[in-house]
Amino acid sequence: MNAIIIEKPGGAEVLQLRTRPKSVPAPHEVLIRVSAAGVNRPDVLMRQGKYAGSGDVSGQVPGLELAGVVEAAGASVRRWQVGDAVCALVAAGGYAEYAVADARHCLPVPAGLTMVQAAALPETVFTVWHNVFQRGALQPGETLLVHGGSSGIGTTAIQLAKGLGSRVAITAGSPAKCEACRELGADWAIDYRAEDFEEVLKLEGVDVILDMIGGAYTAKNLRLLKDDGRLVFINAMQGGQGEFNALEVMRRRLHITGSTLRPRSADFKAALAAEVEKHVWPLLAAGSFRPVIHQTLLLAEASAAHTLMESSAHIGKIVLEVQQ
Known part of the structure; x- marks a missing residue:
């Protein structure tokens, strides 16, 4: 072959x-x-x-x-x-x-x-389902912030979150990318080259953040989270080091987590596949996610x-x- x-x-x-x-x-x-x-x-x-x-x-x-x-x-x-x-x-x-x-x-x-x-579908949907809905426990009516909203992960997360009843904010690197995310259902689309996402969203606050950036975003992300909010890392393109106030995490009961999919066991991936088929495949059948x-x-x-x-x-x- x-x-x-x-x-x-x-x-x-x-x-x-x-x-x-x-x-x-x-x-x-x-x-x-x-x-x-x-x-x-x-x-x-x-x-x-x-x-x-x-x-x-x-x-x-x-x-x-x-x-x-x-x-x-x-x-x-x-x-x-x-x-x-x-x-x-x-x-x-x-x-x-x-x-x-x-x-x-x-x-x-x-x-x-x-x-x-x-x-x-598989790598992207498995990643989003596990990190946003299992680890991040996003619920209907809550607000999700996705960094890299125009990526394959981002465009999937927008549609799944909206399809299951949540509000979505994204960051992306150009007006065209922001517009594409709005067309997919994003309620806020922030061009990070022109605006500070923390300033735009600080009055709203968010419940779950899906972050692939890391670095200097970490402290901003934690400040944006509502009490009991969840920050989920799937990459750290700006580096794995970031400073934050641990006392603030304790006071507001914030959750910091993350994952990588490839090293997980075959049994874990099999269980995740079953969850994806149960929850995401009906959205594909209904046409609310593509x-x-x-x-x-x-x-x-x-x-x-x-x-x-x-x-x-x-x-x-x-x-x-x-x-x-």
Whole structure:
């Protein structure tokens, strides 16, 4: 099969199309003929050799989410049959013509969605559901602040939060990105290059913050939270260090948490997949949530996709199409 290989840790140019043996599914896995694979910021970190737990990435195939058709199923797999259209969360290997996935980490391609749209779902939706609704415990009527609102994570969080009855504020880096977020339902869209999000929202206050920035945002985030508010980290693009007043956290009973998805156990991801199918798939069926696709590129153009991701010029998801 053809696959994108990380020749060595480095820039986007280290992603190269190569031929390698087709994967063989274990008893609990399915082999998927890949139609499309989502591109995510952890893929960039993996390529750079900076993703926690990735080890030596030389020769590895990146890609955390994909959509395609089941080509073969392991002996213990019961739900999926050859020919089923699925999308799947994988620890790596999505940038390829074929990939194996734990059968429990697969979900049916929702009716009415293309393979490209379906490939944009697993990593993003699993991340948002766990961090906003499980760890952050966002409730109907509460206010969510999402930093990076125009990212794949952000555009998903806006729609899911609005679809389940919450108010949403976002920050983004241009008027065009802010407008795109408003069109998705954001109640406040703050261009962080022109406005201070803390000043804009300090009278409103927020209940949950989904933060991928870290650094100097940390103290501002905590000041914005209402009593019993929850700050959830999923990245720290400005650095992991930030000062805050621990006494204020105690006085207002604030919660600071965060997570990374890839290192979690297979059982955890299986339980999360079941929760996502129960709560998010009905929103897809109802048409109240659709993945936002910024651009599709061919598998062989993976380096260009990473360059686009690193530019932060995109709104929504970047997806690789696989032409068999």
